[in-house]
Amino acid sequence: MANISPFAPTRLPALPVIDGVRMAACAAGIRYPGRTDLLLALFEPTTTVAGVLTRSKTASAPVEWCRAHLKHGMARALVVNSGNANAFTGMAGREAVKATAHAAANVADCLESDVYIASTGVIGEPLDPGKFVGLLAGLAENAQADAYEMAARAIMTTDTFPKLATRSCEIDGVSVTLNGIAKGAGMIAPDMATMLAFLFTDAAIEPGALHDVMAPLxxxxxxxxxxxxxxxxxxxxxxxxxxxxxxxxxPRIARGDDERLAGFREALGELMTDLAHQIVKDGEGLTKFVKLTVTGAETKAAARTIALSIANSPLVKTALAGEDPNWGRIVMAVGKAGEAADRDKLAIRFGDILVAENGGVASGYREEQGAAYMKRAELEIAVDVGVGEAAATVWTCDLTKEYIAINADYRS
Amino acid sequence: MANISPFAPTRLPALPVIDGVRMAACAAGIRYPGRTDLLLALFEPTTTVAGVLTRSKTASAPVEWCRAHLKHGMARALVVNSGNANAFTGMAGREAVKATAHAAANVADCLESDVYIASTGVIGEPLDPGKFVGLLAGLAENAQADAYEMAARAIMTTDTFPKLATRSCEIDGVSVTLNGIAKGAGMIAPDMATMLAFLFTDAAIEPGALHDVMAPLxxxxxxxxxxxxxxxxxxxxxxxxxxxxxxxxxPRIARGDDERLAGFREALGELMTDLAHQIVKDGEGLTKFVKLTVTGAETKAAARTIALSIANSPLVKTALAGEDPNWGRIVMAVGKAGEAADRDKLAIRFGDILVAENGGVASGYREEQGAAYMKRAELEIAVDVGVGEAAATVWTCDLTKEYIAINADYRS
Known part of the structure; x- marks a missing residue:
């Protein structure tokens, strides 16, 4: 096992119960014996659902299942397994999903189309639903309202800590709760970045409205x-x-632009950002958590492309790992992004330290300042590309030898 | 110093003399004392030049200089320094280039616009031309026609072996020679990928024609x-x-589509591919050299995008480092490329081994076969994405802990 992330929380947040959600998890031996790898969540019949799924052209069978059934927007059960992604498994993969939905619909006493399914783990190996469909009835019997931590643990793969978050807000004067669990660790980049995140609330929001609130966040x-x-x-x-x-x-809310959802939208955004940051903070082998802001771009999309170009650059990431204030590599990554940038107006800041401006190193900057700043565990890097007013922020981590060790050995 | 690449040639190719080209190199102490870091090449007055330069939006001052002067297409001198890229150095960077061109024009007795300049090394630190312009006269005096190996060594940064290649061909029945030197090692990806490559020939080809032949290659x-x-x-x-x-x-050839250039074009393509492969074979920390071919794509551009998505995927590259036949990560990388691919027709081959076909693992494939294949130093991976007829091939290497070590410590 990999070392636990240095950013793992010392105490997990306590998630309150949400009326209408019960969960249970167990070790089905899907890949590793003795590891909790199967989660069943059951929902009250009034439960609506919305989702955002990977845009990968080789999406997994469970993703295809969810995409098809999100259209009607009602949910009674969620089945998640870790250990096997049931991706690139052809017809057998679709059959495994159907068998899972069939079994879960039986225990939840609902339609198969009200069952949502997610799988995470190794790609390309057949997932044998026979390993776990017989366990769903027992899970349903034991499902509890306060099982979020167990649920968060059941969906982990190379994650080193379970990811949980909670928020509350008011809708029309009535307090509602939002809980979320997520997993991440590797294969993490936009479109979608979570690997898996499941959010729960006792709010009453129609499926279309729920989607309209959640998707932009x-x-x-x-x-x-x-x-x-x-x-x-x-x-x-x-x-x-x-x-x-x-x-x-x-109230039951029918439209995403209903003004009574203002507080809900804000709380949901915070919940999702909290979980997203936890995913980065459990990045495989990381030692640095980095907030990277690009300003002065032509459009928000351009700012984002530049920010991701920096955040994904192996040379930037290895410099971060080496605590090397090598801002030249940031310049390189701005350049390769392909978006408009004025080299001679480019400015770079590490925290409050002005490192570069007007096409060169800042006059007051000393390398020792940058080197001292880089020793921090949490870093803020800001880049102004000098051509417009648009900005974007992304979060990332460094690239270490430990990442290589984890990923060179994951399957063997 | 890093270990020498396992793909370093046991014997360097012997490059023949090219009439009209003389070179010399020395240690100017630009970054590290005692390391050859300055190259001067001198050319006969009849020498034409063509070039392809980075498309980076933060191109270096020497790149801007070359771009401006390639228009007239004649060359008398080339000055290359390693240790400092003179990139993101603002007005001082442009002044350094001008001072270099001025000094080289003096010793070569030519116009400043006939001097070509390239710099490689750290970004963002001012390059002091005072360190080396005084050395150019001595280099000119000592320039030799058989100094290719010394030249190739002078342009190295984290390269572990000098990259040299030679070819010959006939133009209209007359034998001509093509020599090339290159450097690579890190920060290597398309647009342009060389970092630096300098090619030399005694052929007589007008600048426009020379560009038309070289650029597509x-x-x-x-x-x-x-x-x-x-x-x-x-x-x-x-x-x-x-x-x-x-x-x-x-003959002196004026047009790139002159049929007499057929042999030259082929030889030049081979020379450039030879040098490109040497660059990959000296990839920082590599243990695997990988030929990656994508077939069945809609267009050549799509095939190339998919091939690069696979070749650049950290998860694919770390699996290669771990000798893990994790073809699921290849499926993932096909999916994230965003180009059309039919998941259910996807086929993957490791060498002659059919690993996956029709949306799943191939029936005859056993993991032991893939594991045995992955132990080779040179790998061929072929992916058919099942939607069209277009193909592309790229070459890459694995991502190892040694890459991290080299790049986390490069500057410090």
Whole structure:
């Protein structure tokens, strides 16, 4: 096993119960014996669902299943396994998904189309649903409302800590709760970046509205992080809204632009960003957590492209690992991004330190300042490219020998 | 110092003399004392020149100089320094280039605009031309026609072996020679990929024709390799044609589509590909040299994008380093490329071994076969994406802990 991330929280957040959500997990031996690798979540019949899925052209069978069934927007069960991504498994992969949905629909007493499925782990190996469909009935019996930590652990692969977050807000004066779990660690880059994130709320929001609120928030949370520029075949972010807050007087909201969702939108954005940062903070082998802001770009898309070019550059990432204030590599990465940038107006800051400006090293900058700053665990790097007003922020980590060790040996 | 690449040639190729080209190199102490870091090449007055330069938006001052002066297409001198890239050095960088051109024009007795300049090394630190302009006169006095190995060594940075190649061909029945030197090692990805390559021939070819022959060949040589996906601010490929073969009856060719250039074009393509492969074979920290071919794509550009997506994927590259036949990561990289691919027709081969076909693992494939194949030093991976007829090949290497060590410590 890899060492635990230096950014692992010393204490996991305590997630409150959400009325209408129950979960259980167990060790099904899908890949490794004795490791919790199967999660079942059950939802009240009023539960709506919305999701954002990977744009990979080789998306996994579970992703295809979710994409098809998100259209009607109701959910009764979620089945997640780790250890095998059921990706690039052909017809057998689709059959495995169907068998899983069939079994889960039986235990949840619902339609197969109300079952959502996600798988994470090795690509290209057949997933034998026989290993776990018989376990779903037992999980359903044991499902509890306070099992978030167990759930977060069950979806881990090379993650070194479970990722949990919670927020609350008011909708029309009624308090609602938002909980989330996520996994990440490798193959993390935009479109989608999570690998897996599951969000839960007791708010009552129609599926279309739920999607309209959640989907744009992905851009600045899960799609604004990158560990290694690789995009998974399985990236999935689903939000389940049980609607049980209506028992306490909360309204059922039909439109994403309903003004009563302002607080919910803000809380959801915070929840997603919190989970996204936790994913980066568990980047394989990382020693640095880096906030990278690009300003002065022509468009937000350009700012984002430049920011990702810097964040994904192996030479920038290895310099971060070496605590080397090698801002020249940042210039290189700006240059290769292909977006407009004025080399002779470029400015670079490490935290509050002005490193470069007007096409060269800043007059007051001394290498010792940069070297001292780079020793911090959490870094903020800002780059102004000097051609416009648009900005974007992404979060990333460094690239270390430990990343290589983890990924050169993952399957063997 | 890093270990010498396992792919370093046991014997360097012997480059024949090219009439009209003389070179000398010395240690100017630009960055490290006692290391040969300054090259001067002098050309006969009949020498034409063509070049392809980085498309980086933060191109270095020497690249801007070359771009401006390639227009007239004549050359008398080439000055190359290693240790400092003179990139992102603002007005001081432009002044350094001018001072270098001025000094070289003096010793070569030519116009400043006939001097070509390239710099490689650290970005963002001022290059003091005072360190070396005074040495150019001595270099000119000592310049020799048989100094290619010394020249190739002078332009090295983290390269572990000098890169030299030679070919010959006939133009209209007259034998001509093509020599080339290059450097690479890091910050190597398309647009342009060389960092630096300098090609020399005694053929007599007008500048426009020389460009028309050389530029398209870059696509399948220097632009078809990738070590770490990073694009340098300084990438430069220049070809100098002395025209001295006219003394032996060779014609002076005015048009790139002249049929008499067929043999020259082929020889030049081979020379450039040879040097490009040497650059990959000296990729920082590499243990594997990989030929990656994508077939069945919609267009050549799509095939190339998919091939580069695979070749640049950290997860693919670390699997190669770990000798792990993890073809699932190849599927992932095909998916993230964003180009059309039919997941259910995808086929993957390791050498002659059919690993995957029709959306899943091949029926006859056993993991032991893939594992045994991966132990080879030189690998051939072929991917058919099942949607069209177009193909592309790129060459790359693996991503190892040694790459991290080299790049985390390069500047310190």
């Amino acid at each position: 992905v851009e600045d949370s899960f799609n604004a992080i990158t560990i290694d520029s690789d995009t998974s075949t399985s990236d999935t972010c689903l939000i389940f809204a049980t609607g049980t807050a209506t028992k306490r007087g909360a | 870059v696509e399948d040589s220097f632009n078809a390799i990738t070590i770490d996906s990073d694009t340098s601010t300084s990438d430069t490929c220049l070809i100098f044609a002395t025209g001295t073969a006219t003394k032996r009856g060779a």
